[in-house]
Amino acid sequence: MKIEFIGGARTVTGSQHLLHINGKKILLECGLFQGRRSETYDKNKNFKFDPTEIDVMILSHAHIDHSGNIPNLVSKGFNGLIYATSATVDLCQIMLRDSAHLQEKDIEYVNKKKKKKGEELFEPLYVLEDVEKAMEQFVGVQYNRAIDLFPGIRFTFQDAGHILGSAGVFLEIEESNGRTISLGFSGDIGRPDSPVIKSPDVLRDLDVLIMESTYGNRLHSPAEEVEEDFASTIMGVINEGGKVIIPAFAVGRTQTIVYLLHKLFDQNRIPEIPIYVDSPMAVDATAVFRSHPECLDRETGRIFLEEGTDPFGFGRLKYIKKTEESKELNDKQGAMIIISASGMAEGGRILHHLANNIGNPKNLILFVGYAAEHTLARRIMDGNEKVNIFGEEYEVRAKIKKMDYFSGHADQKELLDYLRLNDQNKLKNIFLVHGEEDMALPFREKLLQKGYSNVQYPASGEIINI
Numbered sequence: 001m002k003i004e005f006i007g008g009a010r011t012v013t014g015s016q017h018l019l020h021i022n023g024k025k026i027l028l029e030c031g032l033f034q035g036r037r038s039e040t041y042d043k044n045k046n047f048k049f050d051p052t053e054i055d056v057m058i059l060s061h062a063h064i065d066h067s068g069n070i071p072n073l074v075s076k077g078f079n080g081l082i083y084a085t086s087a088t089v090d091l092c093q094i095m096l097r098d099s100a101h102l103q104e105k106d107i108e109y110v111n112k113k114k115k116k117k118g119e120e121l122f123e124p125l126y127v128l129e130d131v132e133k134a135m136e137q138f139v140g141v142q143y144n145r146a147i148d149l150f151p152g153i154r155f156t157f158q159d160a161g162h163i164l165g166s167a168g169v170f171l172e173i174e175e176s177n178g179r180t181i182s183l184g185f186s187g188d189i190g191r192p193d194s195p196v197i198k199s200p201d202v203l204r205d206l207d208v209l210i211m212e213s214t215y216g217n218r219l220h221s222p223a224e225e226v227e228e229d230f231a232s233t234i235m236g237v238i239n240e241g242g243k244v245i246i247p248a249f250a251v252g253r254t255q256t257i258v259y260l261l262h263k264l265f266d267q268n269r270i271p272e273i274p275i276y277v278d279s280p281m282a283v284d285a286t287a288v289f290r291s292h293p294e295c296l297d298r299e300t301g302r303i304f305l306e307e308g309t310d311p312f313g314f315g316r317l318k319y320i321k322k323t324e325e326s327k328e329l330n331d332k333q334g335a336m337i338i339i340s341a342s343g344m345a346e347g348g349r350i351l352h353h354l355a356n357n358i359g360n361p362k363n364l365i366l367f368v369g370y371a372a373e374h375t376l377a378r379r380i381m382d383g384n385e386k387v388n389i390f391g392e393e394y395e396v397r398a399k400i401k402k403m404d405y406f407s408g409h410a411d412q413k414e415l416l417d418y419l420r421l422n423d424q425n426k427l428k429n430i431f432l433v434h435g436e437e438d439m440a441l442p443f444r445e446k447l448l449q450k451g452y453s454n455v456q457y458p459a460s461g462e463i464i465n466i
Contacts, residue, residue, distance in 0.1 A: 002465045005458040006048050008434045012372050013065040024150050027057040028185050032068030035374045044125050052077035059084040060187025061166035062091035068099050071130035086140035087165025087292045096131045098281040102347050161190030161200035162408045163252035164295050168203045183208040189410040193223045196259050198297045204421040213435030214409040216443025226405040231269045238335040242362030247350045249343035250282035252408050253369050255289050278320045278349050279341040330356045343369045345376035355389045363398040368406035430455045
């Protein structure tokens, strides 16, 4: 067998890994690349393989950097099945439709400029009809249920603890020459003590592991400090009469933030101020969370579900879907919290809230997740004094804060713990993906120091025989 690393190699977006096993081609993920606008369109539009030759696809979770290019894959001739957990299928119904809508709006904006310059116009990567066709190819699978793909190839999903429905993939392979291989694909690894969803179920007894390394060189803040830091941060802005603007992914991070705000509000640790979730997709995604209580952790069940309380809804919280209501937030005065997508600030309603609030020193822009290089969120995080939003320059006068605890990705220690149940003598190949160099390379050194013998950081386009 061989592994072809395509997307999510030496970067954190556009996840795509192609397995060649027993004459079959199995695609792990088909995500959208996010970054400089000049690079993203061509990278996403054109595949480095023939979609018609892919036999089957396995999807670890619904985040757009892992799932977002599936409709384009299908429109270009892929007609195989797409395996995902049931919760992931439900989330993709929402997220891929939203992605098609945002792309059409984004292309419309870009083409206005191109038309004025007499340049060739872009077309959306895909439209709603492509999403509908792609969804017909999805197959929902429960955790811990072995599925026979082809003779000599079976897989099992195990809970990755990253977002609702996220999974690691365990592949049991018997090659035509009789050799057996246990291959794991970690997907995105969650945190063992994160709220709302269950802790990761570790892949074990592996010969080969394709492993994410997003935070391979960082330790997150201790969990016990987080609630107090979050509450005091909010109080500091409230006392100045400012607004807390939180760019957050509509699936996963938004629900975690809402959960914690609910908890702090019930404990009277934050006062009664308006809290808005301004993201149509987050509203729909939260409904999916409510419909999958089997994926929620014990604390969520104990504090909320056993008492018949909704963990994602409380008195001062308002979910916003209509555009008119979103625009009305621009004129509202006084202290408030606005949570809006996207987390990397590359599209969606968060751009309007940043444009309207980033210039006020009373306000706080609070980042609660990872942002890829060259995204607007990353530029703000990195301390740029001026940023471009909708083609206009804005001075960054608002306070900026990052709270890494809310990340859905395991840190270095948690990634090392993830490997603890694997025999180093058996696990002879580790491939680090979904990580930029400053995170993945130090993590690779750490693994080598701990005795793992063959740890590679493959580049896009690299093909490795196992």
